[in-house]
Amino acid sequence: MNELEQIKEFSFEEYDRNKVEETFNSIKELQDDADVVWSEWIKSGMNFKDSLLVDFEFYSADEKGSNLLKDTLEKLGYKVTLKSKRCF
DSSP: OOHHHHHHTOOOTTSOHHHHHHHHHHHHHHHHHHHHHHHHHHHTTOOTTSOOOOOOOOOOSOHHHHHHHHHHHHHTTOOOOOOOOOOO
16 A cells, blocks of 8 residues: 555544544645645746745644655655654
8 A cells, every 4th residue: 555545544533533623624724825825926926837945844643644644755755854842
């Protein structure tokens, strides 16, 4: 099973339903923000062929899921650094 299939098949059954909904809402907010940023880039003359350096930060309560995402991104050619950070 390749990495993208593993991500698609990842089971959230063991997670608190509220946390899953929070994650979904966070992803939706990120997509909305990305649309706004892309609109601004187009206004400044950039297009989809331009290369961009992007910092991407995400939160995961699950180390296995974090490592799976990291491995997948690295296989796609991205430079990835994971930082463990406790938030209380």
